[in-house]
Amino acid sequence: MKVLVPVKRVIDANIKVRVKSDQSGVELNNVKMAMNPFCEIAVEQAIRLKESGSVDEIIVVTVGAAQSQETLRTALAMGADRAILIETEETPEPLSVAKSLKAVVDREGPGLVILGKQAIDGDNNQTGQMLAALLGWSIGTFISDLVVEESIVKVTREVDGGLEKLELLPPAVVTVDLRLNEPRYASLPNIMKAKKKPLDTLSPSDLDVDVTPRTEVVSVVEPPAREAGVRVGSAEELVEKLKNEAKVI
Amino acid sequence: MSILVIGEHDNDELKPSTLNTVTAAQELGDEIDLLIAGADCSAAAEHAARVTGVKRVLKVDDPSLADSLAENLSPLIAKLAGEYTHVLVPASTYGKNIMPRAAALIDVQQISDISGIESEDTFVRPIYAGNAMATVRSKDAIKMISVRTTAFESATEEGEATIEEITGAQESGLSKFAGEELTRSERPELTTADIIISGGRGMQSGDNFEMLERIADRLNAAVGASRAAVDAGYVPNDYQVGQTGKVVAPNLYIAVGISGAIQHLAGMKDSKVIVAINKDEEAPIFQVADYGWVVDLFEAIPQLEAALGEGG
Numbered sequence: 001m002k003v004l005v006p007v008k009r010v011i012d013a014n015i016k017v018r019v020k021s022d023q024s025g026v027e028l029n030n031v032k033m034a035m036n037p038f039c040e041i042a043v044e045q046a047i048r049l050k051e052s053g054s055v056d057e058i059i060v061v062t063v064g065a066a067q068s069q070e071t072l073r074t075a076l077a078m079g080a081d082r083a084i085l086i087e088t089e090e091t092p093e094p095l096s097v098a099k100s101l102k103a104v105v106d107r108e109g110p111g112l113v114i115l116g117k118q119a120i121d122g123d124n125n126q127t128g129q130m131l132a133a134l135l136g137w138s139i140g141t142f143i144s145d146l147v148v149e150e151s152i153v154k155v156t157r158e159v160d161g162g163l164e165k166l167e168l169l170p171p172a173v174v175t176v177d178l179r180l181n182e183p184r185y186a187s188l189p190n191i192m193k194a195k196k197k198p199l200d201t202l203s204p205s206d207l208d209v210d211v212t213p214r215t216e217v218v219s220v221v222e223p224p225a226r227e228a229g230v231r232v233g234s235a236e237e238l239v240e241k242l243k244n245e246a247k248v249i
Numbered sequence: 250m251s252i253l254v255i256g257e258h259d260n261d262e263l264k265p266s267t268l269n270t271v272t273a274a275q276e277l278g279d280e281i282d283l284l285i286a287g288a289d290c291s292a293a294a295e296h297a298a299r300v301t302g303v304k305r306v307l308k309v310d311d312p313s314l315a316d317s318l319a320e321n322l323s324p325l326i327a328k329l330a331g332e333y334t335h336v337l338v339p340a341s342t343y344g345k346n347i348m349p350r351a352a353a354l355i356d357v358q359q360i361s362d363i364s365g366i367e368s369e370d371t372f373v374r375p376i377y378a379g380n381a382m383a384t385v386r387s388k389d390a391i392k393m394i395s396v397r398t399t400a401f402e403s404a405t406e407e408g409e410a411t412i413e414e415i416t417g418a419q420e421s422g423l424s425k426f427a428g429e430e431l432t433r434s435e436r437p438e439l440t441t442a443d444i445i446i447s448g449g450r451g452m453q454s455g456d457n458f459e460m461l462e463r464i465a466d467r468l469n470a471a472v473g474a475s476r477a478a479v480d481a482g483y484v485p486n487d488y489q490v491g492q493t494g495k496v497v498a499p500n501l502y503i504a505v506g507i508s509g510a511i512q513h514l515a516g517m518k519d520s521k522v523i524v525a526i527n528k529d530e531e532a533p534i535f536q537v538a539d540y541g542w543v544v545d546l547f548e549a550i551p552q553l554e555a556a557l558g559e560g561g
């Protein structure tokens with residue numbers, strides 16, 4: 001079985017983002033970029049499935065600018081077999097990403113697609129669900145456990161009340177949560193080897209996908225700042241302030 | 250403006266998240282229908298009919314909807330959406346699971362997790378873990394929206410809506426519910442509690458969380474945690490507060506042994522009053538705390554318990 005893993009290049013999770021002064025977005029120039037942490041977990045899970053014998057080939061794909069090749073190379077260095085870049089200068093919305101991914105699924109015929117549950121830039125939490133809708137496939141979102149069997153995919157989902165288990169009819173789409181696994185680092189020899197792995201570039205028009213945005217960003221601003229408060233030195237002082245000053249207990 | 254709110258419920262009761270979502274709907278207009286899609290869900294539908302501002306409850310009672318499986322529920326929402334200008338759902342794991350699938354089925358780009366409404370097509374939403382606020386305009390004819398519940402008050406329950414029974418659900422056969430492990434607690438739910446006390450890696454063990462639970466019991470508070478505490482196995486996943494866990498905004502949030510990483514702040518910095526208890530005076534949590542106490546938590550928590558006890 002083939003597995004497809006869509007990955008996204010985002011600002012590194014450790015960087016504090018800065019809003020541009022013209023309010024058009026956040027500063028991306030000279031900012032450290034990295035693979036979305038949830039996508040790393042998705043790639044790791046695909047590699048584990050290959051190591052356990054339930055998957056033969058791992059294809060990673062991204063929709064984005066030419067620089068997104070770096071992210072694909074990272075996935076190849078971790079252990080993916082080949083990569084596809086769908087190159088576009090537009091900032092793609094989840095719906096157009098999902099449409100592009102559907103076209104790749106139609107070409108490649110994977111039995112499973114593993115995505116991150118959300119990208120830490122847009123925080124949309126949509127792409128996997130939309131892809132499953134367009135394909136008419138089963139979906140397991142926010143998973144913390146995955147068992148792939150011959151004719152069934154078993155998932156455990158992290159939901160607001162605790163955990164939920166589902167059985168999915170393959171082919172399936174799953175989106176991964178943080179506790180599914182701990183992604184590996186790519187070793188130096190594997191980083192070298194990854195440079196020789198195949199990476200194809202396509203355009204949205206090759207796939208016959210319209211990526212015209214449906215939403216327009218009017219402005220991006222800083223959130224209202226919280227002011228640091230006062231220090232307290234004892235439990236009595238804290239309780240007194242919470243009661244009489246803040247009036248919250 | 251005609252608005253459909255997708256009610257989150259467990260067939261018996263409406264979840265509080267629905268009440269906040271109805272308030273968001275009221276900012277858009279007053280033709281509000283509330284969908285209760287479930288199995289044996291009459292009690293939830295009756296509860297829904299009492300929500301102030303709702304004109305009509307649409308009840309779809311079908312065995313295929315018992316477990317809110319996206320494959321069965323989303324096509325129903327997609328089918329109903331054509332009658333409305335806006336469809337709203339709480340941005341809980343329930344809403345996040347079903348709404349994008351419904352939106353894609355009708356070729357709409359969903360607007361996720363809105364915290365403000367500027368006009369009928371323009372919405373404010375946090376991006377980058379709340380480090381930036383984006384105002385976005387939707388060009389789609391039908392707006393499919395998930396709502397950040399902490400940004401809107403709860404609707405009251407003084408209404409008298411009609412309940413209309415409709416059909417249209419279908420079993421997809423694509424997925425099956427196979428069990429759940431829900432965390433049972435006598436304490437208030439995290440997302441609706443007035444007071445929350447959360448522990449981080451500094452707690453050192455799950456057993457030590459009992460110290461926080463004793464305080465929680467005195468204050469009628471919920472107990473939360475950082476990702477580090479959940480990853481370490483001190484507490485279950487549904488305790489996690491943050492960018493990728495729950496977003497909370499109680500009157501009082503007490504962070505104990507939590508450093509204040511941006512991903513954690515994303516989930517709690519809209520709390521009214523924040524208390525930080527941490528032994529490292531440089532910890533970033535102090536930058537957002539109204540009251541900061543630089544102290545070893547293992548000294549502080551028993552003292553806090555005693556101080557609360559005395560005052561009653």
Ligand SMILES: Cc1cc2nc3c(=O)[nH]c(=O)nc-3n(C[C@H](O)[C@H](O)[C@H](O)COP(=O)(O)OP(=O)(O)OC[C@H]3O[C@@H](n4cnc5c(N)ncnc54)[C@H](O)[C@@H]3O)c2cc1C
Nearest residue numbers: 006062063092093094115116118119122123124125126127
């Ligand atoms: C400042 C700012 C400005 C923006 N401006 C615009 C704009 O003008 N127009 C517009 O249309 N959108 C805009 N966006 C939206 C932005 O592009 C979204 O981040 C994007 O649409 C995808 O959403 P997401 O990454 O949050 O998706 P999610 O649904 O959260 O992503 C979940 C998973 O889907 C997969 N995935 C997501 N994106 C890709 C991808 N590109 N390639 C491969 N796999 C992927 C990954 O596996 C990921 O883990 C803007 C966002 C920001 C932060």
Ligand SMILES: Cc1cc2nc3c(=O)[nH]c(=O)nc-3n(C[C@H](O)[C@H](O)[C@H](O)COP(=O)(O)OP(=O)(O)OC[C@H]3O[C@@H](n4cnc5c(N)ncnc54)[C@H](O)[C@@H]3O)c2cc1C
Nearest residue numbers: 449450451475476477491492493494506507508513528546
């Ligand atoms: C993609 C992504 C998503 C994430 N999502 C979330 C999320 O949703 N929620 C979340 O919380 N995190 C999230 N994180 C993780 C986040 O970056 C931090 O790693 C995490 O919040 C740290 O938890 P902590 O503060 O408990 O631990 P630490 O950062 O290790 O802090 C422990 C604190 O305890 C203090 N301490 C230790 N011992 C004592 C003592 N005896 N007395 C007093 N103080 C003491 C220390 O001074 C320190 O400040 C995410 C990270 C990534 C990359």
